[in-house]
């Protein structure tokens with residue numbers, strides 16, 4: 001469904017956002033110590049994978065609806081948002 | 097249908113079916129044109145009240161050491177100003193506009209659930225009145241429009257003030273909930289045939305996204321209000337840190353709603369701009385598809401910003417960085433829209449008229465607000481400016497720039513549609529300049545007082561801090577601004593009295609609403625057009641008379657029924673014939689019953705409240721009486737050589753879609769509750785050494801089994817609508833099992849331990865209560881299906897009631913599982929650090 005494709009990227013972005021924020025809080029509350037950052041970075045990369053796939057234009061022959069353009073750019077925006085907004089997991093201080 | 101009547105004759109026939117008679121019968125109106133106007137008029141009244149309050153604020157602050165109001169009254173005044181402007185003016189204003197406009201823009205004769213529109217209006221009126229009456233009685237809310245705990249908790253606000261806010265606003269929010277669901281469904285399903293999603297005018301896209309945001313955005317606020325009211329009324333701790341609660345939970349729940357809220361207000365205004373600008377630029381909007389992508393991006397990003405209101409509460413750098421980055425990034429999709437509008441104007445042949453004045457006012461003011469917004473998104477600056485007048489300046493640049501200026505443009509553009517007359521223009525231009533100058537004088541200076549350290553929400557200040565002149569000038573600006581608004585009001589009145597009448601389409605617009613007669617007839621269109629092009633590039637002046645002559649779909653009056661069409665969501669192909677319910681007093685009675693529930697809570701007559709709730713429920717169950725059909729009719733002629741089935745015979749009709757949407761909304765509320773419980777478990781103080789909730793395992797397990805089996809039984813009934821016996825057996829089983837589950841859950845609630853002692857008992861208590869309530873609702877939906885079946889409204893084809901029973905019972909089953917999961921998690925010993 002084209003409508004699903006239109007929001008797919010940002011739904012993934014939202015899920016990534018919630019998971020990263022929750023894991024950040026959990027890691028601090030339960031003292032994950034040295035594991036905390038690698039887990040966050042792993043999740044960061046995990047979120048980027050499907051987003052990168054959605055940001056590539058559908059191959060020739062795939063559905064080519066009129067909503068296609070809007071969906072493609074919404075998904076690219078989601079990728080960009082994920083790259084930039086989640087980036088701090090690589091450097092910002094985790095619990096203070 | 098064999099003999100086509102003249103346009104006048106057709107008008108008379110249709111009007112006889114759709115009209116609302118004068119006199120007291122007006123109270124029974126369910127017509128979207130009438131209700132949209134009522135919503136907007138009431139919202140304007142609240143705007144005037146909020147404006148009056150802001151004048152009192154500015155009068156108090158004009159001079160130092162002023163003794164005009166005094167701190168107690170001042171607290172009520174600024175709280176009520178913010179609350180009235182946000183909840184009683186801005187939201188209902190755009191709802192009313194969408195209610196009035198969308199069916200006309202999309203080519204429908206009314207919204208999907210006219211009686212729900214009316215119910216929403218009464219809730220808005222009654223809830224708003226509670227707040228205003230409380231203010232006149234001197235007991236208005238006084239904790240600021242975001243009602244932070246612990247200030248708003250019982251020990252620090254012992255009076256009724258906070259309850260007025262929590263109950264009154266929740267009552268008003270019912271109208272936002274109903275409007276969101278109804279607009280969402282209407283946009284997706286009730287357009288003129290041929291209007292594929294990609295042919296919708298942009299305003300409909302904006303409202304679709306707005307409605308979607310309301311569906312996700314309002315539940316956290318409603319949940320927060322319920323929890324806080326329970327803490328105040330029944331001492332269940334959620335926000336009290338001494339008993340395992342956390343005041344920050346309130347801030348999270350409030351801003352989870354509160355930030356998206358400002359975009360919920362902005363998007364409809366932007367939709368109006370996207371409609372008005374192309375008309376005056378005399379060319380189609382630039383970047384139609386890019387704008388769709390931008391509003392989707394904006395809608396989602398705006399849910400990732402809420403913590404920027406909490407930068408100073410002490411949270412780790414990583415979390416700060418997330419929310420700071422998201423806050424800065426949301427400026428990009430906003431900029432995409434602004435550039436699309438500017439580009440449209442630059443590449444067109446702009447025509448000068450009053451609405452365009454306000455469009456330029458919007459550009460100037462809103463861009464400033466956006467820039468200070470990006471400043472505030474930066475944590476170090478935010479720490480400096482937090483809670484100062486810089487924030488007051490910023491929020492008014494955004495809200496007035498992003499909502500009030502577009503609203504004024506829209507008033508000048510669409511008021512002729514309502515009045516049937518054109519503006520006289522005498523007062524319009526001076527009014528505009530008074531508003532623009534007055535606004536900037538008032539609020540620009542607040543940036544400066546803010547940077548000089550003046551905190552917001554102070555009732556007075558000493559004179560030796562250098563704020564005197566700036567405040568005085570700011571107050572002068574406020575009164576100039578008010579004079580401007582008064583002139584606009586006078587201009588509107590003059591237009592109704594003396595404006596020149598016009599035929600159709602005074603602006604040479606491209607959208608369908610101008611194809612109706614003006615003022616619009618009760619049924620909007622004598623015939624529903626077929627769309628072959630994008631629906632913002634039409635020739636309304638040419639289409640209008642054709643439709644009035646009955647040339648199109650449903651261009652006739654049939655059986656005295658209110659007929660309109662439903663289409664396939666994506667393609668816009670005609671799919672179903674909808675027969676809408678007639679006018680009725682039921683919405684009014686139901687809203688009165690709801691009001692008795694809220695008033696009982698407000699006056700602490702807790703024995704009365706269940707009766708109010710019960711009366712509301714019983715009245716709601718009366719709504720379907722007489723609706724639907726007792727026989728299968730098969731495809732029905734809709735004109736232009738097409739025949740489609742009635743919507744009761746279609747599996748995915750508007751009712752089913754609306755219930756699915758309602759469940760998503762309800763699920764968001766439940767998810768917020770789960771989030772709240774986990775939040776307290778992980779971060780709230782004073783959990784160490786608290787005793788775990790005691791849940792009788794057998795009762796929990798049995799409740800899960802019972803509720804899930806009920807879901808299964810109702811699903812089975814829905815699968816075999818043709819055969820009477822399995823159907824009835826399935827529904828009866830669902831009822832019995834849900835009642836069993838409800839009983840078990842109630843027992844478990846009693847066994848948890850004292851819920852007023854600690855959040856560790858209070859959270860399971862309300863979570864199980866929510867689950868029990870939904871088991872009850874599942875049983876009611878199954879009973880409803882059974883009742884409708886017994887009356888003959890259900891058949892193999894007409895099975896909406898069965899689908900609804902399946903949906904609600906399935907939801908209840910899922911809720912029971914998750915609720916017990918949360919209780920088990922909170923019961924684990926020694927998890928909390």
Ligand code: HEM
Pocket residue numbers: 147150151153154174175177178179181182186239240241242488492495496499500538552553554574577
């Ligand atoms: C008509 C011109 C207006 C004037 C002169 C005005 C003035 C003010 C002032 C001076 C305050 C700060 C009170 C304080 O912190 O002590 C304030 C707060 C506020 N205003 Fe306005 N305002 C106007 C219109 C609006 C509009 C149109 C909206 C929303 C659509 C709005 C929403 C708010 C909100 C949400 C607050 C915060 C209240 C709080 O701190 O709890 N205002 N206004």
Ligand SMILES: [Cu+2]
Pocket residue numbers: 354355358401402404405
């Ligand atoms: Cu915000």
